[in-house]
Amino acid sequence: MQPEKKLFTFDEIKQKLVNYCVYQDRCHAEVEQKMREFVLIPEAKEEIILYLLKENYLNEERFTRSYIRGKFYIKNWGKTKIKIHLKQKGITEKLITKCFDEIDNGDYLSIIEKIYENYFSKQKGLREYQKKSKTIKYLLSRGFEYENILQVIEN
Template identity: 50%
Template sequence: MTQKVFTVDEIKKKLEYFCVYQDRCHQEVEKKLSEFRLIPEARELILLHLMQHDFLNEERYAKSFARGKFRIKKWGRKRIIQELKFRKITTYNINSALKEIEEKEYLTTLEKIAEIKLKSINEKNEYLKKQKLYQFLYRKGYESDLIQQVIKEII
């Protein structure tokens, strides 16, 4: 099976559309670039073009990722940090992204999801109920001390 051959300009356009559709990190763009089997010089040229024309911006990606995962999936800071590190985002950009989450909103969200989850836990034993709630919130990426504080308040 033969693969279609693209010029560097065609690949640039394809990757511009790829980046415009949704913010992307370098890792995602490089994975997409590997599909085209380019020589290293052409890869670097395309990546440089995307960065210079602001199609590829790691800080913007990290900020939108953190906002989205917190507001939509209700993830905690620890889970967001873990996922950004997995995508090879720098510590500076991770810290910048976490500033997008307001402390008051963070605590309010934690309390809301704890209350909702608590209602769905069918457990008579109070200790097991607390343990299940704690594990759920910990998997969501919330900090242990905040979880314990919220559990004390709502139970």
């Protein structure tokens, strides 16, 4: 049995969604997911989305740029993993590619190097090639590209 949805006026719902967008940059999919919590007719949903867009509370490019910065500089994710997660949120390939200029190439390679050295040094009781292989797999799982990993290892 589904819990009873609380009823709000149109303006209250609109204000709740404004607050939701102000708290943190959101994409369309997140806002639409949040709207499912409320009882709304399709026209009201459309009107709220248009309002959020017009007042710049909802901005897909700003969301994408802040998402990329956060996942790279805070969580140290690679571009591949970031791209996959953004696609799951319904962001277009074109916009993702455009926004990847948020990541400085020098920073990107230095993060790979830092993670590589850190992870490699923690491997105990393994031969050199096993440590290297395990570390490369780890970096791939973090979303870094094989070519960039090799470039860092060779330098």
